[in-house]
Amino acid sequence: xxxxxxxxxxxxxxxxxxxxxxxxxxxxxxxxxxxxxxxxxxxxxxxxxxxxxxxxxxxxxxxxxxxxxxxxxxxxxxxxxxxxxxxxxxxxxxxxxxxxxxxxxxxxxxxxxxxxxxxxxxxxxxxxxxxxxxxxxxxxxxxxxxxxxxxxxxxxxxxxxxxxxxxxxxxxxxxxxxxxxxxxxxxxxxxxxxxxxxxxxxxxxxxxxxxxxxxxxxxxxxxxxxxxxxxxxxxxxxxxxxxxxxxxxxxxxxxxxxxxxxxxxxxxxxxxxxxxxxxxxxxxxxxxxxxxxxxxxxxxxxxxxxxxxxxxxxxxxxxxxxxxxxxxxxxxxxxxxxxxxxxxxxxxxxxxxxxxxxxxxxxxxxxxxxxxxxxxxxxxxxxxxxxxxxxxxxxxxxxxxxxxxxxxxxxxxxxxxxxxxxxxxxx
Amino acid sequence: xxxxxxxxxxxxxxxxxxxxxxxxxxxxxxxxxxxxxxxxxxxxxxxxxxxxxxxxxxxxxxxxxxxxxxxxxxxxxxxxxxxxxxxxxxxxxxxxxxxxxxxxxxxxxxxxxxxxxxxxxxxxxxxxxxxxxxxxxxxxxxxxxxxxxxxxxxxxxxxxxxxxxxxxxxxxxxxxxxxxxxxxxxxxxxxxxxxxxxxxxxxxxxxxxxxxxxxxxxxxxxxxxxxxxxxxxxxxxxxxxxxxxxxx
Numbered sequence: 001x002x003x004x005x006x007x008x009x010x011x012x013x014x015x016x017x018x019x020x021x022x023x024x025x026x027x028x029x030x031x032x033x034x035x036x037x038x039x040x041x042x043x044x045x046x047x048x049x050x051x052x053x054x055x056x057x058x059x060x061x062x063x064x065x066x067x068x069x070x071x072x073x074x075x076x077x078x079x080x081x082x083x084x085x086x087x088x089x090x091x092x093x094x095x096x097x098x099x100x101x102x103x104x105x106x107x108x109x110x111x112x113x114x115x116x117x118x119x120x121x122x123x124x125x126x127x128x129x130x131x132x133x134x135x136x137x138x139x140x141x142x143x144x145x146x147x148x149x150x151x152x153x154x155x156x157x158x159x160x161x162x163x164x165x166x167x168x169x170x171x172x173x174x175x176x177x178x179x180x181x182x183x184x185x186x187x188x189x190x191x192x193x194x195x196x197x198x199x200x201x202x203x204x205x206x207x208x209x210x211x212x213x214x215x216x217x218x219x220x221x222x223x224x225x226x227x228x229x230x231x232x233x234x235x236x237x238x239x240x241x242x243x244x245x246x247x248x249x250x251x252x253x254x255x256x257x258x259x260x261x262x263x264x265x266x267x268x269x270x271x272x273x274x275x276x277x278x279x280x281x282x283x284x285x286x287x288x289x290x291x292x293x294x295x296x297x298x299x300x301x302x303x304x305x306x307x308x309x310x311x312x313x314x315x316x317x318x319x320x321x322x323x324x325x326x327x328x329x330x331x332x333x334x335x336x337x338x339x340x341x342x343x344x345x346x347x348x349x350x351x352x353x354x355x356x357x358x359x360x361x362x363x364x365x366x367x368x369x370x371x372x373x374x375x376x377x378x379x380x381x382x383x384x385x386x387x388x389x390x391x392x393x394x395x396x397x398x399x400x401x402x403x404x405x406x407x408x409x410x411x412x413x414x415x416x417x418x419x420x421x422x423x424x425x426x427x
Numbered sequence: 428x429x430x431x432x433x434x435x436x437x438x439x440x441x442x443x444x445x446x447x448x449x450x451x452x453x454x455x456x457x458x459x460x461x462x463x464x465x466x467x468x469x470x471x472x473x474x475x476x477x478x479x480x481x482x483x484x485x486x487x488x489x490x491x492x493x494x495x496x497x498x499x500x501x502x503x504x505x506x507x508x509x510x511x512x513x514x515x516x517x518x519x520x521x522x523x524x525x526x527x528x529x530x531x532x533x534x535x536x537x538x539x540x541x542x543x544x545x546x547x548x549x550x551x552x553x554x555x556x557x558x559x560x561x562x563x564x565x566x567x568x569x570x571x572x573x574x575x576x577x578x579x580x581x582x583x584x585x586x587x588x589x590x591x592x593x594x595x596x597x598x599x600x601x602x603x604x605x606x607x608x609x610x611x612x613x614x615x616x617x618x619x620x621x622x623x624x625x626x627x628x629x630x631x632x633x634x635x636x637x638x639x640x641x642x643x644x645x646x647x648x649x650x651x652x653x654x655x656x657x658x659x660x661x662x663x664x665x666x667x668x669x670x671x672x673x674x675x
Binding site: 400401412413415417425426 | 483486497498499500501523524535536537539541542543
């Protein structure tokens, strides 16, 4: 299918057209090599292939149209930001984390070289004029999850003039919960002011149901991967989780459920993407923002299969549902606050629930081994890896620190292949 | 049955031929910029029923010959057990990566650690430092490890370490003392990796760097244990691959 020409739209948005077309061609090639070359893909992936091919096209057009209808566009960088509040004022919520080494020299004019790749990328995409999403946002919502991000947001605000920061506490004490609750309330006020709309019980109910339905679809996808052989590759499942951050939530849920139906049928027939008994790897750690497919590509190219992501782009995003049983706005905000603070990011101390969650995922998804993935300089996850490793006992475990570059591919390949060999020799 | 193991390292290609489980021939050559040609030269006169490739360039070789591959971790495990049947821990300092491997009683890999990015503290580092001090690689490895004037080199990065060496020379330190300090740096790197795996005997130092007496001495001294080194430690990986080819 011939793609529509979006050049005029990109020009209006103010993208760097030359660099942008370079980026799109690299992405298209990578997608072809990594994704379209996979065997035994479910039919339902066609929708997601299409979404990716239109990542800076049709979806941007949709957001453009939404803006014409006076809807507000809000960019976020973290799963702690309560999306329900954005949807309640009929806003569009877009996850802006980036997973490609883009605009690094531009970003390094503002932040140190040894900053994590994710922060560098969101700065880089903006500074190099390559991200249409960030240009269309009316508000960028940051959060105080790690030192790198919170200091980078200050600079990002100097550049964009539209950053709003939520204070995520570091502990889960009563005082911290109160602080977080007041932050959720402050965010509600901010969104009401931005959109000139009132948050009501009715629109909150509607928004909560939209977001919960999407979580349920993702949970179902996650559970289906427990089958041996898994009905879907880790790469494809990761992609779906990545797409969930910027696609229209209602349509996304519908398409994911359609795919889930197909996967369920596959499981029933014992069909899968690998041979039965292929080493099953659970990834745990830092987020993998789109188009970061590095680790999955190596694992699945080396004879293993990724059966879960204990990550913000994965379990942390959809594990907990919101309790929709509320009868006032105030009560809804309380439930929202407690739902979001239950997330087990390594920026919290202590964070023992994460250990429990990983152990239960290993069991429910029948993982043969765990690869702990930290972005380089992502200190909370890098350090927490030690406690995770200790808790794994006899479950094969390997830690990995890497970024978006390709310079360590040789070593990563050897380590991951050896890890898979090790698992194979155990069974 | 004859089987061949070929280990395509970043600096050297090693080939081992076994017949009925016995090593009957081995050869080593520099990897150069054209490893596939080098492999063909090495294998030209060898007739074998099976072949397995390992090492950094294994997949390159696989593309040209459709040989199967195993990682160097597995190959070293196999090879070390063949040379030392009681082996439970392996140290290998390769051209561009350093690894330590822990085996269970049956010889299966239980845990391993490997550097994840740059060539700091690897064989290439040793090679460059020897050159900086104008030693042959053999003489460099024959330093007496006991020599210690308390010189410390802090940077593991090849570029920075080299400039530290230059300033130590400028301060008038003897090149023997600097050489030992450099070895100590590499040994410490290995020791910190060993801290992350269960350490059980026999401990085998495999790979070409195991010929370096100074390094062996420093690691033994720090561990307070004896380390086993084979006569030709550089072919451990190729031997392991050949044995694997025979068994599978």
